Amino acid sequence: MSESTPSVYDVIGMRRDVRAEFTGQVVSHDVLGRLLGAAHSAPSVGNTQPWDFVVVRDRATLATFAAHVAEARRRFADSLPPERKSTFDPIKIEGVEESGTGVVVTYDPTRGGAHILGRHTIDETGLLSVGLAIENLWLAATAEGVGVGWVSFYDEQYLTELLEIPAPVRPIAWLCVGEVERFQETPDLERFGWRERRPLADAVHLEKF
Amino acid sequence: MSESTPSVYDVIGMRRDVRAEFTGQVVSHDVLGRLLGAAHSAPSVGNTQPWDFVVVRDRATLATFAAHVAEARRRFADSLPPERKSTFDPIKIEGVEESGTGVVVTYDPTRGGAHILGRHTIDETGLLSVGLAIENLWLAATAEGVGVGWVSFYDEQYLTELLEIPAPVRPIAWLCVGEVERFQETPDLERFGWRERRPLADAVHLEKF
Numbered sequence A, B: 001m002s003e004s005t006p007s008v009y010d011v012i013g014m015r016r017d018v019r020a021e022f023t024g025q026v027v028s029h030d031v032l033g034r035l036l037g038a039a040h041s042a043p044s045v046g047n048t049q050p051w052d053f054v055v056v057r058d059r060a061t062l063a064t065f066a067a068h069v070a071e072a073r074r075r076f077a078d079s080l081p082p083e084r085k086s087t088f089d090p091i092k093i094e095g096v097e098e099s100g101t102g103v104v105v106t107y108d109p110t111r112g113g114a115h116i117l118g119r120h121t122i123d124e125t126g127l128l129s130v131g132l133a134i135e136n137l138w139l140a141a142t143a144e145g146v147g148v149g150w151v152s153f154y155d156e157q158y159l160t161e162l163l164e165i166p167a168p169v170r171p172i173a174w175l176c177v178g179e180v181e182r183f184q185e186t187p188d189l190e191r192f193g194w195r196e197r198r199p200l201a202d203a204v205h206l207e208k209f
Helices: A008-014 A029-040 A059-079 A082-088 A125-144 A156-162 B008-014 B029-040 B059-079 B082-088 B125-143 B156-162
Strands: A051-056 A102-107 A146-151 A170-179 A204-206 B051-056 B102-107 B146-151 B170-179 B204-206
Touching: A008 A125, A008 B008, A008 B029, A008 B125, A029 A051, A029 A102, A029 A125, A029 B008, A051 A059, A051 A125, A059 A082, A059 A102, A059 A156, A102 A125, A125 A146, A125 A170, A125 B008, A125 B125, A125 B170, A156 A170, A170 B125, B008 B125, B029 B051, B029 B102, B029 B125, B051 B059, B051 B125, B059 B082, B059 B102, B059 B156, B102 B125, B125 B146, B125 B170, B156 B170
Parallel strands: A051 B204, A204 B051
Antiparallel strands: A051 A102, A102 A170, A146 A170, B051 B102, B102 B170, B146 B170
């Protein structure tokens, strides 16, 4: 591999869900544009491209959302049995303010009209298309040395109102996007003993499940 | 960029949803192993890794599934208004038999138990994790020069029974994976006039939707 162009496999291996490593430096307009371009190049069912991207950098909005996430974190911690709670306690679950940029990825289930090629049988392929766009953005960011952290500790209705997202469009993910010093080598949830990686061989089945 | 290691951006741009370009040559065991490894390295909510992969190469199974897909295609064509039907008619929607390999990606919503970090608020993050794994596989395949085509013209219950997938595990996608001569430069659904790409600028919003 060349230093300047890590391969897709390199990037897939380097990619981390970043929480604690944001430096506070906001990503440049050019880099952010490339990341959004990568997301927008994802495949989608019937080529519907059902995603939109809300870029949030207003400090007040970031602080408001971070406070909402902190409350959702407390509720989750309180729901855990004592042993899991003590494992969870040191795990950071967001970098909303530290990253300096939120990219909120949304899903419009009505885009593409009534006859969506490939969604008439499996409706979830619309939502899944949004997932494909998110992974494109995440891998492009990793190749740029930019950190991404997916935050899902929030109430959908709250975020919908905060960003004035009109029905039937729905927020699907809040991605913290920001400069990092480095990526951790081991995912946080493994490092902190929350959950280990399953062996690949256990996940592969031949001919029948 | 070096010829041997295309960048992530190169691969994101080259990636196509392949239907007609499969050569009939089945991908090697080594390549398939790398693709599945890439998928299995995807991020997942709470590190649950809720996916499994069923590799289907049995010719009889491929033929049976292809016939089922053909029937779903007919039903979709019959549902279209005349103008859309004539646009749809020449579009190939699967390469199940020609690719020689189906990788069926499944989702187990119970993996990770009762307390899934990050899914207590947004349940769909489990399903979306499967989408991230699919995009990893797709991009790795593209880097290898291997074609992938996502087939969603099927009934979920039919595929569940065909591959003996036990509840509550669900099939999420049938991916045709096979050798190709080349990738098309323009997505099929644009080439055939089904749907154009939306300008990126229309998809990006600042601060509020």
